[in-house]
Amino acid sequence: MTTAADPEILRARGLTKTFGDFVAVRGIDVDVAKGESFGFLGPNGAGKSSTMRMVAATSPRTGGELSIFGLDPDTDGPAIRGRLGSCPQQDNLDEELTVEENLHVYGRFFGLPRSVIRGRTDELLDFAQLAERRKDRVEPLSGGMKRRLSIARSLVNSPELLLLDEPTTGLDPQARHVLWDRLFRLKRRGVTLIITTHYMDEAEQLCDRLVVMDQGQIAAEGSPRSLIERYSTREVLELRLPLDGDADHTDAAVLSSLEGVGERVEALPDRVLVYADHGDAALEIATDRGLQPLSALVRRSTLEDVFLHLTGRTLVD
Incomplete structure (x- = not known):
């Protein structure tokens, strides 16, 4: 539950998404507080990614209520997208560009001055442990490096909310733990995180609170520890x-x-x-x-x- 001290970043009531006759998200209710690390946990096809695209204001909802930062994504999509960062499940980096060029180009999408982008690039490459690779092309980088660069790029506009869709899929254990450390540091800075994952240990490590989704519905909600106590x-x-x-x-x-x-x-x-x-x-x-x-x-x-x-x-x- 949210309080006056922790205002809502996200509020959804009866949120629904359909594709023709297929119902991907079946009327879910969700609240996420400022500064919280919140998770959507579920098997493939549970509706997690469809929910994230609606929250990112890139896919219109079919039904129900949805507000992000108190704004309606149907009418305030650009304002919402300017205040959040999104790291999709599949890296969509410009692989022919260098590491730092990826950040520069993305920063220009938000209309940031070049001087601001240069400063943020230095900061984000240090944060992502990629400063020594800044002049390297992206294509030959390891999967873990590309994932860290994707997260760094999603932070170039200093977002209040970061959306991470399956952030560590395909990474080896060492790369996963490095990424967890980066995300924990972001949370300590006050960035609100919304994460989808099907890795149980990842949810336990990263999420203050989560929902378990199955077939487009919420099967359970609570902190990892409270869910274990309730259902096991x-x-x-x-x-x-x-x-x-x-x-x-x-x-x-x-x-x-x-x-x-x-x-x-x-x-x-x-x-x-x-x-x-x-x-x-x-x-x-x-x-x-x-x-x-x-x-x-x-x-x-x-x-x-x-x-x-x-x-x-x-x-x-």
């Missing part, structure tokens, strides 16, 4: 059991032997997940009932457990 247990016990013949971990006899061991039992072909507040106690009960697992792992619940519980494990094309 404190710990998860993972069991791999010896099986005979064609049996697998979904065998009725296996499930029957674990009945009541935890709050919820989920059987997968290769293992059984027992959701319990105390995983070691659940393991003790299971072994007392005669189960002799090949391996047992007790771990804390994560946002991934919440995500899969709410959206399922089946791929949606």
Whole structure:
């Protein structure tokens, strides 16, 4: 919830987006406060990117209410776009230009004086850890460098709100962590972040609050920790059991032997997940009932457990 001290940057009520007969976004309600890092988490096709394009004032809404900075994107699109930065899912850099030329050209789109652009270019290249590559052409840069340049370019107009659509897709772990550090620094500067992602660890790291979207609707909303507390247990016990013949971990006899061991039992072909507040106690009960697992792992619940519980494990094309 927003307060007087944290005015709304984004407010949506019954926000809807359709493409012909296909409904991409189904009447969602969202509030984002100034200075917040807010996430849209969901599988591919959940409606995240369609929502982001409406928020960016580049795709008109089909129905509902939407305001950004208190302005209506239908009538105030240019004013909104001048105050936000957008980093799309696919990098759209000018690869034949140099790193610094990409920033110069983009700055001119906003009508910034060349002297201002030069100063911001120096600052942003330092921020993105690309100062030593400023004269290099973009095309041969690594994926992580290109992503950092895309974010630097989206900041050239000193936006109040930064939209990041799947910011670390395709990056290796080292590049992802460098990018997370850059985004955390932006948040500390007071920039409001709205992020779409399907990476659970990214959402836990970056988001103060998030919504889980599925099939164009909001399935849950809250902080990462509150969602785990609401939809999962404190710990998860993972069991791999010896099986005979064609049996697998979904065998009725296996499930029957674990009945009541935890709050919820989920059987997968290769293992059984027992959701319990105390995983070691659940393991003790299971072994007392005669189960002799090949391996047992007790771990804390994560946002991934919440995500899969709410959206399922089946791929949606």
